Structures are given as structure tokens and as C-alpha cells.
Amino acid sequence: MSDIKTKKRKTWKNPLAVWGAKGGNHEVPTPEWKNPHQIWRDTKAFKVPTTKIGRFHYEYKSSNHGEKIWNRLRWWPTRRTILWTQGVYNRKSLKPEKIRKDKRPIFWFLSLLALAIMPFILPDGYKNSLLTAGGIFGIYASINLCWTLVIGTAGIFSLATYAIVGMSAFLTTWLSINLGLPWWMLPMIGMFVGLAFGVIIALPALRLDGFYYGLLTLGLNELCRVFITTSHAFGAASGGLYGADTFVNDNWEPMTQTIVQYYSGFALLIAALFLFRFVDGKRIGRILKLAPEKKEAFAEASGVNYKRARVTVFLISSIALGFIGGFYAAYYRGSAFDIFSFHTVIMGLAMITIGGIGRADGAVAGTLIIVVLDRVLVELGPYRYIIIGLIMMFTILFLKNGLFGIRKQFRDWRDKKKGEARSSRLERGGEMLPEQATEIDNKDEIYRKRYDKMQREFLKTLICDEIIEEHKQKPLGQHSEALERVCYYFRRGAMNDKYVVKCEVPFKKYKIMALSGVRGRSPRLVEDKIYDTVEAAYHGLFLRRIQDLMEA
Amino acid sequence: MNDIIFLIINGITVASIYGLIAVAVSITWSALGLLNLSYGFIFSFAGYGAWLAERHIYGEPIFVMFMGIAAGIIGGIMVCLIVFIPVHDKPNFTIRGMIGTLAVSLIGGQILLQNFGPKAKLLPEFFGYGKIKILDVTLTADKIGIICSSILMLTIVVKWMKSSRRGLEIRAMMMNPHAASIVGIGVRKTGIYVMAVTGAMTGLSAALLSQTYYLSPFSGLTPMIKGVSIALMGGLGSVRGAVIAAIILGFNEALTTKFLGGRYVLMTQFALIIIVLIIRPRGIAGILDKAREA
Numbered sequence: 147m148s149d150i151k152t153k154k155r156k157t158w159k160n161p162l163a164v165w166g167a168k169g170g171n172h173e174v175p176t177p178e179w180k181n182p183h184q185i186w187r188d189t190k191a192f193k194v195p196t197t198k199i200g201r202f203h204y205e206y207k208s209s210n211h212g213e214k215i216w217n218r219l220r221w222w223p224t225r226r227t228i229l230w231t232q233g234v235y236n237r238k239s240l241k242p243e244k245i246r247k248d249k250r251p252i253f254w255f256l257s258l259l260a261l262a263i264m265p266f267i268l269p270d271g272y273k274n275s276l277l278t279a280g281g282i283f284g285i286y287a288s289i290n291l292c293w294t295l296v297i298g299t300a301g302i303f304s305l306a307t308y309a310i311v312g313m314s315a316f317l318t319t320w321l322s323i324n325l326g327l328p329w330w331m332l333p334m335i336g337m338f339v340g341l342a343f344g345v346i347i348a349l350p351a352l353r354l355d356g357f358y359y360g361l362l363t364l365g366l367n368e369l370c371r372v373f374i375t376t377s378h379a380f381g382a383a384s385g386g387l388y389g390a391d392t393f394v395n396d397n398w399e400p401m402t403q404t405i406v407q408y409y410s411g412f413a414l415l416i417a418a419l420f421l422f423r424f425v426d427g428k429r430i431g432r433i434l435k436l437a438p439e440k441k442e443a444f445a446e447a448s449g450v451n452y453k454r455a456r457v458t459v460f461l462i463s464s465i466a467l468g469f470i471g472g473f474y475a476a477y478y479r480g481s482a483f484d485i486f487s488f489h490t491v492i493m494g495l496a497m498i499t500i501g502g503i504g505r506a507d508g509a510v511a512g513t514l515i516i517v518v519l520d521r522v523l524v525e526l527g528p529y530r531y532i533i534i535g536l537i538m539m540f541t542i543l544f545l546k547n548g549l550f551g552i553r554k555q556f557r558d559w560r561d562k563k564k565g566e567a568r569s570s571r572l573e574r575g576g577e578m579l580p581e582q583a584t585e586i587d588n589k590d591e592i593y594r595k596r597y598d599k600m601q602r603e604f605l606k607t608l609i610c611d612e613i614i615e616e617h618k619q620k621p622l623g624q625h626s627e628a629l630e631r632v633c634y635y636f637r638r639g640a641m642n643d644k645y646v647v648k649c650e651v652p653f654k655k656y657k658i659m660a661l662s663g664v665r666g667r668s669p670r671l672v673e674d675k676i677y678d679t680v681e682a683a684y685h686g687l688f689l690r691r692i693q694d695l696m697e698a
Numbered sequence: 699m700n701d702i703i704f705l706i707i708n709g710i711t712v713a714s715i716y717g718l719i720a721v722a723v724s725i726t727w728s729a730l731g732l733l734n735l736s737y738g739f740i741f742s743f744a745g746y747g748a749w750l751a752e753r754h755i756y757g758e759p760i761f762v763m764f765m766g767i768a769a770g771i772i773g774g775i776m777v778c779l780i781v782f783i784p785v786h787d788k789p790n791f792t793i794r795g796m797i798g799t800l801a802v803s804l805i806g807g808q809i810l811l812q813n814f815g816p817k818a819k820l821l822p823e824f825f826g827y828g829k830i831k832i833l834d835v836t837l838t839a840d841k842i843g844i845i846c847s848s849i850l851m852l853t854i855v856v857k858w859m860k861s862s863r864r865g866l867e868i869r870a871m872m873m874n875p876h877a878a879s880i881v882g883i884g885v886r887k888t889g890i891y892v893m894a895v896t897g898a899m900t901g902l903s904a905a906l907l908s909q910t911y912y913l914s915p916f917s918g919l920t921p922m923i924k925g926v927s928i929a930l931m932g933g934l935g936s937v938r939g940a941v942i943a944a945i946i947l948g949f950n951e952a953l954t955t956k957f958l959g960g961r962y963v964l965m966t967q968f969a970l971i972i973i974v975l976i977i978r979p980r981g982i983a984g985i986l987d988k989a990r991e992a
Contacts, residue, residue: 303793350972353979357733357792358930362975364735365927368920369964376961488738488919492800499797528808535805542794542801543784 158626169623174616176626177608185604189596207234210242237587250507261412265405274401277408279521283514284411285477288418288470290497290509292463298504299426300459301439302351306363308490309370310347310464314339314471315481316380322390322475329391333472340468344461351460352453356439364491371486388480407477414473415510421466422506430455493520496538502548511549602695605632609692621684636691645672645690647683656683658690704836705952711841713948714848718903719925720932720940721852722896728872728935729892730885731792736777736799737900737925739806741918744770744901745908746810749819759824763847763905766821770901771894777802778893783886810915818912821905844906851902855895856937864891872935931971933984942982946970 158176160167210233219228230247246252261280268276293307314336321327321335347366351359374380380387393410394403425431437445437452445452475481484490497516501508515537519530526533541548546555568581583592613629625633642663647656648671656677659669672690677683719737726734747769752762781798788794825843829836859865867888870878879885904913907921928947932939947967954966974982 350975353976355979357796358934358975358979358981360796361733361926361930362971365923365930365968365971368923369968372964373961488916488923489804492804495797495800496804503793528812531808532805535801535808538797538801538804539780542798546789 207243281407281411283517284415287513291418295463303360310467311471312485314468315475319390329476336468336472344464386482502550709948709952713944717944720928723929733796736803738918738922739803740773741904743773744904745913766905767901770897774893774897821909933981936983939983
């Protein structure tokens with residue numbers, strides 16, 4: 147409108163005036179005619195750069211086998227299917243397909259299968275050392291799974307896990323030496339030891355929270371260490387207490403002994419995984435998922451007795467840790483003082499943090515990494531601890547939740563980058579963005595928005611003082627082409643926020659309102675200005691629409 | 699009677715050394731929200747720094763002591779740069795920071811072991827071999843020196859925190875870290891001051907303890923665990939509480955050694971700590987309801 151000087155003034159004559167049409171102007175100045183198709187041509191023109199859009203699905207989709215889709219294998223006797231399968235339709239071909247929603251069982255099965263057949267596929271040269279490390283891995287992974295139950299599921303930051311295992315191992319070894327208990331009794335007695343220690347350690351957990359408890363348990367660990375190392379009954383001088391009954395027969399061949407130890411460690415790991423599944427995934431675990439740290443008040447208000455659930459989980463895992471302690475004694479014929487050392491606690495924390503705290507897969511994978519570094523690559527000497535420390539530093543500096551959090555972290559990062567790229571290309575009031583367009587099924591909507599944007603761009607070029615003046619003179623009736631195009635667009639607008647004229651007093655008071663666009667919801671008043679005539683109100687409404695158009 | 703006084707003085711001597719570490723742990727936790735479990739490493743680092751200074755620079759005991767403090771400051775700043783500054787704005791900072799400091803102590807301990815070997819080292823006696831007799835009780839210069847220098851260090855730190863600009867910043871961080879950062883107190887800068895001061899305290903305790911006992915790559919673990927226990931009992935974040943707890947535990951140590959035997963010291967100590975914590979979950983002088991939310 148400011149550039150009115152640059153526009154050539156032209157005159158429009160009402161073609162209907164010849165027949166004496168009522169309403170409308172006879173002759174008004176008008177802007178020069180513009181081709182309404184030009185903007186369409188301009189938009190279609192190829193303008194680099196184009197950006198890649200959409201997302202690539204690497205997910206494997208198996209074909210659907212029609213009628214048989216409901217005949218799935220199920221875990222007897224539950225109704226649970228073997229794998230979580232979902233039927234989907236291919237968006238392009240509309241073929242029915244199946245996707246596995248959760249592939250973790252497949253990976254668990256394959257990795258456990260690999261562990262199970264390990265003794266048969268390892269080369270002879272490394273067999274002994276690797277299988278020995280494998281047995282240790284089984285025990286440590288089970289301990290860490292129980293620890294994950296305590297830290298992750300129950301949310302009790304206890305560092306006394308190895309203390310429970312160690313006390314159980316030492317007490318059962320002592321009982322085995324002095325009372326001659328057979329090896330299979332040791333884990334059973336260990337369970338009672340674990341329960342007793344669990345009760346003692348759980349008492350302060352009810353009052354203390356978070357890291358106060360962590361520091362206290364660190365001290366308890368030290369207490370156990372000092373108590374055992376200075377006590378004469380537990381062999382103060384020999385660096386450990388040995389001589390318990392064991393399930394490994396000395397008369398067997400060395401390799402048989404190693405394989406028996408390996409498979410016993412493997413069986414312990416499987417048992418610990420089942421325990422984790424049945425505590426973390428069942429009722430008590432779900433209760434505790436409602437009561438994460440700092441949201442306890444909400445859980446309590448919802449009727450969840452989270453304290454009881456926490457202590458229950460703590461006691462269950464203490465019993466399991468006691469069992470592992472007894473097993474440890476039967477496995478090694480005893481235990482060394484090392485199990486109470488600060489070093490062991492650091493190594494254990496490294497195992498659970500590298501994989502990701504609170505996850506079974508994280509605990510097992512982290513244990514595998516640390517055991518391989520610590521027990522297999524022995525020739526690295528002290529450097530292996532430096533490597534472990536560096537891995538820990540890397541994990542806390544760069545990863546959100548350990549190795550198994552990488553997937554989510556990567557996706558979050560990718561979405562963030564996408565969002566940034568998207569916003570850098572964003573135009574106000576623009577058509578749909580390419581990325582959004584790929585995710586919208588109704589393609590008509592995309593075309594409508596695209597058309598609408600071009601239409602608005604074109605109409606903006608038509609707005610000038612002439613047509614406003616023309617509308618002011620005669621709001622109704624035949625208009626010049628430019629004004630007619632603008633008015634058609636305004637009339638065709640969506641019902642929500644469409645402006646209407648409200649008659650307060652006929653021929654005296656008119657106001658402008660906006661429709662809500664929702665049935666049953668009343669229109670709202672947009673301004674307090676009162677117009678004397680309906681024509682003035684029409685024009686005021688027209689000016690408002692023009693303002694909205696120019697601003698959009 | 700003499701025995702008991704002797705033991706109590708022993709207890710106070712030990713408590714004043716562990717109390718330094720306890721106050722360090724306490725200040726770090728309350729000002730930075732960092733559970734620094736690498737004080738064991740800083741302790742050994744400072745001890746070796748003092749030992750190197752004694753061997754290679756100058757053997758004067760007081761100089762060696764100050765070099766130990768300086769090495770402690772360097773160790774503290776190192777931990778701050780490696781762990782606190784990169785991690786302090788990440789989610790789950792407390793647990794990350796704790797694991798980070800553990801990783802530092804693992805790596806650092808191994809590096810010390812590589813460079814100095816497992817053989818124990820001994821620092822010279824800083825305070826000579828003099829003795830004073832007060833009311834039938836013999837006080838060695840060593841003990842008086844340890845107690846006096848710890849109290850001096852603690853007084854300097856408390857004064858500094860009460861009267862200086864930096865101390866004001868640190869106290870602001872202790873009260874409310876968010877508000878402190880809003881009014882323009884830099885978290886990173888304050889982190890370096892805090893870690894330097896607490897490093898100095900650890901350095902002094904390392905120098906004092908290594909002249910009485912010995913110095914090895916992992917000799918800092920026990921003092922650290924004791925310091926953490928004292929800080930826990932006194933209430934994390936409270937200097938006053940840490941001092942009270944150190945004195946109580948020192949007495950406890952003396953009395954247990956006298957009546958039950960040295961083996962039971964840790965047991966009675968933890969029984970005491972657990973009882974105190976069950977009665978007051980935030981320690982003797984800790985504020986009951988408000989925990990620091992990092």
C-alpha cells in the first residue's frame with residue numbers, strides 16, 4: 147500500500163453497469179492485473195537446495211501368513227506369546243506384514259546359547275583360561291543382577307552387596323570346615339546368612355535416603371573387611387579361608403573340573419536372570435516403578451506401600467546374595483579377603499555402570515566386559531585397571547545410561563538435530579514441512595496447505611489502497627477483479643475464528659465477533675468498537691481480515 | 699586413669715586427622731553436591747608429593763608439610779577439572795560424579811603404584827621428638843603438633859569461609875546452588891575453590907598421617923572411609939557436626955580399645971553411627987528435612 151506510487155493506476159468499469167445493476171461501483175481505480183497462475187509456476191520451479199526427508203526403516207518385517215496369524219506359540223501355561231508380534235499394513239503396497247515389537251528375547255536367547263556351547267567351540271589353547279573366566283563371569287553376573295535389583299528396582303543405593311556375599315561365603319566355609327557340612331548345604335545356609343545380614347542392613351535403609359545410605363554401606367563393607375581379616379577364626383594370616391567342601395571332584399581330569407565349574411556358574415547366571423525377571427517384571431517390580439526417587443509422595447498417595455516393597459526386594463536379593471555366597475564357597479572351597487576390599491566395590495560399580503544401571507542386560511554385559519579385561523587380558527598388568535577406569539570415565543562423561551542406553555541416546559540426539567534442521571528451514575505460516583509431510587497419511591491436506599499458502603502469497607500482492615477504498619465505498623455488490631478475488635478467499639475461510647458482524651441494535655449498533663468453529667460454543671467478541679451502520683461494520687471486518695492476511 | 703587419658707589423647711589425635719577429611723567431604727558435598735570418593739587418591743597423591751619434595755627439593759620438615767598441602771591442592775583441582783566440571787550439569791549428576799571420582803581413584807591409584815611401587819614410604823617427623831609432661835601424662839611433640847596443626851587448618855578454613863568473598867560464594871552455593879548461580883556465582887569457579895581448599899585439608903591430613911604411619915598407593919582408603927563415616931555421622935554439609943562427630947568417634951575409639959580391645963573399634967563405631975543415623979537421619983548437626991538437591 148505504501149508502494150502505491152510505483153503501481154500504475156488503472157480504471158475498472160463495472161461490466162454490469164450497462165444493465166443498470168444495483169449495488170457496486172460503476173468505475174473505480176484499480177491496480178494492474180496480475181496473472182494468478184504465476185505464483186503456481188514460481189513455486190513449482192526447481193530451486194536448489196533440496197534436503198533429504200523421511201526416515202529409513204531398517205526394521206525387518208516378515209510377511210503375514212493370513213489365517214494363521216492368531217495361531218501363535220505361547221508360553222505354556224500362560225497366554226503370553228513367545229515374541230511380541232504386531233500386524234501392520236505396508237503403507238505403500240498395503241500388504242499385511244508382521245513386525246517384532248521387542249527383539250530383546252532373540253538377542254538374549256542367542257547370547258545365552260553362545261555361552262552354553264562355549265566349551266565346545268573354544269580353541270584348545272585358550273579353553274582353560276577362558277572357561278575359568280567364564281565361571282567367574284557367571285558368579286559375578288549373578289551378584290550384579292541381584293545388586294541391580296537393589297539399586298535399580300528397589301532404588302536403595304547399597305554398596306554392601308559384596309559384603310553380604312563375602313560374609314555368607316566366610317561363614318559357610320567356616321561351618322563346612324568345623325561341622326563338615328556337605329557342599330550342597332552351603333548355599334542353603336548361605337541364604338539364612340544373607341537374610342540375617344539383609345535384615346540388619348535394611349534397618350537403616352528405612353530411615354536414611356539415597357547417598358547417606360550408600361556411604362553408610364561403604365563403611366559397613368569396611369567393617370566386614372576389618373572384622374574378617376583380624377579375626378583368628380577366619381584365618382587372619384593366610385589371606386583367606388579355604389577348605390570348604392566342593393562339588394568339584396579332585397579325581398576328575400582338570401578340564402572336566404573346569405567345565406563343571408563353568409556350567410555351574412552358567413546355571414547360577416540363568417537362575418539369577420529368572421529371579422530378576424520374576425522380581426523386576428512382576429507385581430512388586432511394577433509397584434516400585436510407580437515410586438521412583440523423589441516421586442515417593444505421589445506413589446504413597448496412590449496407595450502404594452513402596453517402603454514395604456523396597457524392603458521386600460532388598461531382602462529377596464539379600465537371600466539370593468547369601469545363596470551366591472554359599473555357592474561361591476562351594477565353588478572355590480572358600481573365599482579370599484579380597485571380596486571385601488574397596489577395589490572389589492569399585493569393580494562391581496564399574497560392571498553395573500558400564501552396561502547401564504537398572505537393566506539386566508546392562509549388568510550382564512558390563513560384567514562380561516570387566517571380567518574379560520580383568521581376568522583374560524592378565525598380561526596387560528596394572529594397565530587393565532587404568533583401561534577399566536577410562537571406560538568408566540567415558541561412560542559417565544558421554545553416555546546417558548551406559549552401553550544399553552546408547553540406542554535411546556542416539557535417537558534423542560538424532561531427533562534433536564532433526565528438529566534443529568527443521569526449525570532452520572521453518573517459514574512463518576508456511577506450508578507443511580517436508581518432514582511432516584512424510585508422516586501425514588492424508589495427502590490432500592498437504593496439497594490444500596500448499597495451495598493455500600500460494601493463494602495467500604498471491605493475494606498479498608493485490609492488497610492496495612485502491613481496493614480498500616473501493617470496498618469502503620461499496621462493501622457489497624460487484625467489485626473489481628482484484629477485490630473480488632480477495633473477498634472470495636475471505637468468504638471461503640475456515641469457520642473457526644471467522645469474523646462475523648453482530649447486530650446489537652438494528653441500524654444503530656453493530657459489533658465484530660469471531661466464530662468459535664465448534665458447535666455449541668458461542669462466538670467471542672473481538673473488539674469493543676461500535677459501528678453505526680452495517681456497511682461500516684462490513685468494512686471494519688474486511689480491514690481485520692486484511693490485517694490477518696498480511697500478518698500471516 | 700593415665701591409660702584412659704593417654705588413649706583419649708590418642709583418639710583425639712587420630713580424630714583430628716580424620717576430621718580434616720570429614721570436613722573436606724562435608725564441604726564438597728554441601729557446596730558442590732559431589733560425593734567425592736577420590737579423597738583416598740588425593741591423600742596418597744599429596745603424600746607422594748610431600749615425599750618427592752623431601753627427596754628432591756629440600757628436607758626441612760615444615761617445608762615438606764607445606765609441599766604436602768600444595769600437592770593436595772593440585773590433586774583436588776585435578777579431580778575438579780576431570781570429574782566435576784564436565785559432569786556437573788549432566789542428569790543424575792550425584793551418581794555420575796560419585797562413579798567418576800571412583801574411576802579417578804582407580805586410575806590414579808594404579809598410576810601411583812606404577813611409579814612408586816607397592817613399598818611403603820615414610821615421611822620425616824615434622825614436630826621433632828620433644829615431650830611434655832602435664833599432670834603425669836606424657837605428651838609427645840608429635841601429637842601436640844598434629845592436633846594443633848589440624849585445628850589451625852580448620853580454623854583458617856572456617857575463618858576464610860566466614861570472612862572472604864570466595865567463602866561467601868561457597869556458603870551461597872551451600873544454601874541454594876540454583877539461587878547462587880542466578881546471582882552470578884559461577885559454579886565451575888566455585889568448584890575449583892572448593893576442591894582446592896578441601897584438597898589442602900586432605901593434603902595436610904596425608905602429611906600428618908604419613909609421618910606417623912606410612913605411605914603407600916592405597917593408604918588413603920582407610921582415612922577416607924573413616925572421614926566419610928565421620929561426615930555422615932556429623933551430618934553432611936555441617937562443619938560443626940563433623941567436628942563433634944570426630945571427637946565422639948575419637949573417644950569411642952579410645953574407650954573401646956581400653957575396655958573391649960582394638961578389634962571391636964570399627965564395630966562399636968558403626969553401631970554408634972547407625973544409632974545416631976536412625977535417631978537423626980541427617981546426622982548430628984544436619985538439617986532434618988531439607989536435603990541438598992543437586
